[in-house]
Amino acid sequence: xxxxxxKIMKTYIVGNWKMNxxxxxxxxxxxxxxxxxxxxxxxxxxxxxxxxxLQPLSLQLDRKKIKLCAQNCCAKDFGAxxxxxxxxxxxxxxxxxxVGHSERRYVFNETDKDIRDxxxxxxxxxxxxxxxxxxxxxxxxxxxxxxxxxDQLTSxxxxxxKEDLGKIIIAYEPVWAISxxxxxxxxxxxxxxxxxxxxxxxxxxxxxxxxxxxxxxxxGSVNPSNCGAYLTIPGVNGLxxxxxxxxxxxxxxxxxxxxxxx
Ligand code: PEP
Numbered sequence: 001x002x003x004x005x006x007k008i009m010k011t012y013i014v015g016n017w018k019m020n021x022x023x024x025x026x027x028x029x030x031x032x033x034x035x036x037x038x039x040x041x042x043x044x045x046x047x048x049x050x051x052x053x054l055q056p057l058s059l060q061l062d063r064k065k066i067k068l069c070a071q072n073c074c075a076k077d078f079g080a081x082x083x084x085x086x087x088x089x090x091x092x093x094x095x096x097x098x099v100g101h102s103e104r105r106y107v108f109n110e111t112d113k114d115i116r117d118x119x120x121x122x123x124x125x126x127x128x129x130x131x132x133x134x135x136x137x138x139x140x141x142x143x144x145x146x147x148x149x150x151d152q153l154t155s156x157x158x159x160x161x162k163e164d165l166g167k168i169i170i171a172y173e174p175v176w177a178i179s180x181x182x183x184x185x186x187x188x189x190x191x192x193x194x195x196x197x198x199x200x201x202x203x204x205x206x207x208x209x210x211x212x213x214x215x216x217x218x219x220g221s222v223n224p225s226n227c228g229a230y231l232t233i234p235g236v237n238g239l240x241x242x243x244x245x246x247x248x249x250x251x252x253x254x255x256x257x258x259x260x261x262x
Contacts, residue, residue: 011231011262012169012217012238013255014069014130015047015245016098018180026053030060032248039064043258044238046096047245051085054093069096069130072104075117077125087118087125097122098240100156101132102175112155120159123167130169130217130240131156133199137176137183146198153202162207169215170199171240177220179243186221189233196235224253231261 021029026049037045048069049057058068070093074084087097099122100115115131122129133152135145153170160168172195177187196216203211218230219240227239239258244250 009042010044010215010237011042011258012044012046012215013251013258014045014096014171014217014238014240015251016069016071016101016219016240016242017047017049017246018071018103018242019050020246021049021053023050023053023056026050026057027060029248030057030066033251034060034062034065036248036252037065037255040255040259042262043255045255048096048098054090058093063095067095068093069098070094070127071098071101073097073099073118073121073127075114075121077121087121087127090127091125094127096128096130096169098171099129099131100152102134102173102178103180106136106175112152115152115156116158119156119168123160123164126167128167128169130171132171132173132219132240134173134175134220135195140174140176145195149195149198150202153199154206157206162210165207165210165214169217170203171217171219172196172199173219173240179221184221186226189229192218192230193233193235196233200235222254224250224257227254228257228261231258 046067046069048071070090073087074081077086077088099118104110119129119131133149135148139148174187178184199216203214215237216235217238217240218236222239222241223244
């Protein structure tokens, strides 16, 4: 059966700055973005700076234009967890938190359980979790993409009730298409649409009709030349952008294209 596409009106453009920019550089960059961006109906822009920059940036932010996103969080609410930051401590600073990014899964060995607990912690603390899922190059080669996506979704959302879906965004990021991965390839829309259909179908089978309102983003080597094509894939509600979000002209071009496309 053809998956039912959502009726979500908003398009999400989220920049993941990863471990780049000092606090000063982050502040200058945000200033530049705020000067050049006006609030756009139907487009939600967010940036994910380093943890240490969240608090200072939150003071200079115009939330009507841009919202803040954390790159990671701890699943525990408080306690003796040296070096960790609880979602409860992010409350008031961020609206979104990226969970299960492939760099967390494969560089820092986060398990499915870690990711599931972080998603729950976000929902419990009223912060929208951007749950990243995606197959590696070898999983795709061995025809395992569908199983990997289903497993990551099932496990990441296993503590989530239908009523919590308003606090969930899914980001489909095939690991082989992420620009920082050695030998990365840029995905063509045909590579992506089958996965988007599968994600939408799985969400609907699990949560029913309410799942139609869950935004599904695409991420992986997005830039101003290819973003339009990704945004027109049925079932895609926005983009999670790494490398191109670090360059103001490119990030703003992507936002302008999103405005025209959606
Ligand atoms: C990412 O790491 O989330 C990402 C999408 O990076 P890039 O856009 O650089 O491929």
